[in-house]
Amino acid sequence: MMKWLWRVSGPAAIATITLGLAACDTGGLSASGDGVFAPGVDYRAEAEDGVEVGHRLLASGEYELAIKAFNRAAVDRGEIDGEILSGLGAANLGLGRLGQAEKMMRRAIAKPDVQPSDLNNLGVVLMETGRSAEAAQYFQRAFALSNGEDIAIRDNLRLALAKSENSATQVAQKTTDFTLVRRSRSEFTIGPSP
Numbered sequence: 001m002m003k004w005l006w007r008v009s010g011p012a013a014i015a016t017i018t019l020g021l022a023a024c025d026t027g028g029l030s031a032s033g034d035g036v037f038a039p040g041v042d043y044r045a046e047a048e049d050g051v052e053v054g055h056r057l058l059a060s061g062e063y064e065l066a067i068k069a070f071n072r073a074a075v076d077r078g079e080i081d082g083e084i085l086s087g088l089g090a091a092n093l094g095l096g097r098l099g100q101a102e103k104m105m106r107r108a109i110a111k112p113d114v115q116p117s118d119l120n121n122l123g124v125v126l127m128e129t130g131r132s133a134e135a136a137q138y139f140q141r142a143f144a145l146s147n148g149e150d151i152a153i154r155d156n157l158r159l160a161l162a163k164s165e166n167s168a169t170q171v172a173q174k175t176t177d178f179t180l181v182r183r184s185r186s187e188f189t190i191g192p193s194p
Contacts, residue, residue, distance in 0.1 A: 050076055054087045063094040082111030086118045093125060101125050109138075116146040120153050127160060136160035 050073025057066035070087045074080045089104030105122035108114065119142035126135035139157035146153055 049073065051083055051087060054084075054091070058087065058090055058094065061094070063091040066091040066094075080107075082108045082113045082115070082118065085111065086115065086121070089118075089125075090121055093121060098125055098128055102129070114145070116142040116150060116153060118142075119145065120150075120156060123156060123160065127156070127163070132160045132163035136164055 050069050054066045054069035054073060057063070057069055067088060070084050070091065074084050077084070085104050085108035089101045089108055092098075092101035092104060102122065102125045105118060105125060108118045109122060119138045123135040123138035123142065126132070126138065136157060139153060139160050142153045143150065143157055148154070
């Protein structure tokens with residue numbers, strides 16, 4: 001065999017020597033888990049739920065990938081339910097696509113499984129687009145749906161009511177700039193700018 005290796009030249013010789021050495025190594029081409037190569041794919045394993053993947057991506061700030069994960073989840077489920085719509089809306093909100101976020105959130109709250117965070121996020125979108133009176137209505141519904149236990153929704157409600165009262169009376173005051181603050185993996189609140 002050595003004569004044959006010496007007669008082969010160029011890239012073929014290098015590939016033959018490399019494969020030969022890898023096969024002789026204790027972890028090279030073996031099927032053991034301590035080898036140098038990546039493990040194979042277990043095609044029998046259960047796939048992770050696309051919605052859960054989407055929420056994890058939202059939590060890590062990967063909004064484009066979250067949208068893809070939620071879309072895959074919709075295909076896997078065969079329908080677009082409220083949880084998927086809410087996730088898509090939160091991802092678009094994170095990307096600053098307020099028009100798309102509002103459409104998704106409105107579709108999400110029309111579903112029977114509406115959550116307080118869905119109503120809250122729609123309120124946040126409405127606040128960002130300058131519709132504080134309408135946002136206050138959604139914050140009120142979200143606060144009521146959470147049985148008055150969600151402090152962040154309460155704070156958003158207070159801010160929306162204060163802004164809508166200020167705009168109604170048109171009092172000239174110095175206003176604080178506000179920005180979106182991530183509260184959980186798919187819920188946003190409004191807070192003062194740093």
